[in-house]
Amino acid sequence: MSDDGSTGGAPRRRGRPSRTAADEGGPGARERILEAAREQFAERGYDKTSVRGIAKAAGVDPALVHHYFGTKDEVFAAAIEVSFEPTAVVPAIISGPRDAIGERLARFFIGIWENPATRAPLLAIIRSALTHEAAAKVLRGFVLRRLLERIAADLDVPDPKFRAELAASHMIGIAILRYVIQVEPLASAEPETIVAQVAPTLQRYLTQP
Amino acid sequence: MSDDGSTGGAPRRRGRPSRTAADEGGPGARERILEAAREQFAERGYDKTSVRGIAKAAGVDPALVHHYFGTKDEVFAAAIEVSFEPTAVVPAIISGPRDAIGERLARFFIGIWENPATRAPLLAIIRSALTHEAAAKVLRGFVLRRLLERIAADLDVPDPKFRAELAASHMIGIAILRYVIQVEPLASAEPETIVAQVAPTLQRYLTQP
Structure with missing residues (x-):
């Protein structure tokens, strides 16, 4: 799924540092992840929401979700706090x-x-x-x-x-x-x-x- | 499952009128059904509880549950009221x-x-x-x-x-x-x-x- 091509057909260009996820996704990435998390938890419930699914909805690598928030529970907590x-x-x-x-x-x-x-x-x-x-x-x-x-x-x-x-x-x-x-x-x-x-x-x- | 033998190995004897469920299960049947309903709803949740399951737990025919309470929703309501x-x-x-x-x-x-x-x-x-x-x-x-x-x-x-x-x-x-x-x-x-x-x-x- 994750190739190293630096440009693609996607409208948003993403540079992917090889091992660290930091800085990926641009300045709005954290907010996009939170927004996606809120939507996923609201629509699918706690049990059926995954870090992978949140990452996909936000258009980022799951590693970036972990980088910003840690575990699924911590994403959940952050999504609540935003509310x-x-x-x-x-x-x-x-x-x-x-x-x-x-x-x-x-x-x-x-x-x-x-x-x-x-x-x-x-x-x-x-x-x-x-x-x-x-x-x-x-x-x-x-x-x-x-x-x-x-x-x-x-x-x-x-x-x-x-x-x-x-x-x-x-x-x-x-x-x-x-x-x-x-x-x-x-x-x-x-x-x-x-x-x-x-x-x-x-x-x-x-x-x- | 429901045979016509009037006596069996079960400690409680039950007479089964052919078509109507009334009077089946003796004077304590209604209370047994309610108790079973409370336990089933409490343990399994609303969704996974069925009239059939309640009847089985109470040791009565499902028709008797319908006779006393009506639909699953009405059993649920009765079980709540008892609480x-x-x-x-x-x-x-x-x-x-x-x-x-x-x-x-x-x-x-x-x-x-x-x-x-x-x-x-x-x-x-x-x-x-x-x-x-x-x-x-x-x-x-x-x-x-x-x-x-x-x-x-x-x-x-x-x-x-x-x-x-x-x-x-x-x-x-x-x-x-x-x-x-x-x-x-x-x-x-x-x-x-x-x-x-x-x-x-x-x-x-x-x-x-």
């Missing part, structure tokens, strides 16, 4: 006025679920985590720990990790009933109606001593 | 002092999840509903509607069904993070620690105008 964009979002949620942190968190969360582009991979994550221990382990270890510890680190409450998990549990449960099971009237409720009810709950978990 | 025992439990939750309804509901819910006998089928239900639309439809239609409408019917709040669903979403999310994903410290928290935090949330959803 949440915690690096950008968490500081914004935390740094605003403390008396509206519940409202900001509720609105952010409903927002990523209302957006079809982020909803599909999130659904895939939850489905995978509930049916495959390997995926659950990734969600537990890489993602939730990082995301929740980041939020918890800034809380001034007893047992902040426990509080952050209670908040997360509510939002995950809402996602499941609204978007997966689709119970009514929750499934058809206006996002702001949900935010209005849920914000005080999150506020209490995240701020009440 | 919740809503007939007995909902009135007890609702009829107590109104200012502690959140606490009773939280304690009931954590209780059925802490009990391994009821946890396994509930996990199976959630897993099935998240991965198979047919199972999601059963959960949505038969179970949640019945259970939540029963609770909602007695609430004195605006949009009671929405409120009951918000309460349910929180409890489902806790079950997923605690028992499936097993995030810490939530996974190891004392049941009463969770009840103490969650009860005020449920109380607000179910009673606050």
Whole structure:
């Protein structure tokens, strides 16, 4: 499959260093791989997605996927993190006025679920985590720990990790009933109606001593 | 497989009316079928469970399963209802002092999840509903509607069904993070620690105008 011809019929030219995969695929390769990973995990589920399949969809060598991300589990974790964009979002949620942190968190969360582009991979994550221990382990270890510890680190409450998990549990449960099971009237409720009810709950978990 | 010999080596004697399955299997047959259904759905998942398999595990003719419950979906719904025992439990939750309804509901819910006998089928239900639309439809239609409408019917709040669903979403999310994903410290928290935090949330959803 991998020949050494430097140019071919493909529209994108790829130079292939003999042993190392670094720098292959150009500056956009990492993003292409992540995008392909999100799509594959969302469409095929955790179990049926492979590093080889992700590489193929991204138009790169599997070695490059390993180079950037490591194992399949680590690609999975990276694909999830992209969906949440915690690096950008968490500081914004935390740094605003403390008396509206519940409202900001509720609105952010409903927002990523209302957006079809982020909803599909999130659904895939939850489905995978509930049916495959390997995926659950990734969600537990890489993602939730990082995301929740980041939020918890800034809380001034007893047992902040426990509080952050209670908040997360509510939002995950809402996602499941609204978007997966689709119970009514929750499934058809206006996002702001949900935010209005849920914000005080999150506020209490995240701020009440 | 089904011969007409009226006695055999089996410890339980069964008389088989020629065409109708009614009365076959004795007075405990319905319960045996339900128990077998719960075990099969819990162990094999929704997709791989069949009426034939349930009948075999219960030691009855498949026709008897159809006679008592109807389709596979209806057996699934009945198996779920047995786990919740809503007939007995909902009135007890609702009829107590109104200012502690959140606490009773939280304690009931954590209780059925802490009990391994009821946890396994509930996990199976959630897993099935998240991965198979047919199972999601059963959960949505038969179970949640019945259970939540029963609770909602007695609430004195605006949009009671929405409120009951918000309460349910929180409890489902806790079950997923605690028992499936097993995030810490939530996974190891004392049941009463969770009840103490969650009860005020449920109380607000179910009673606050």
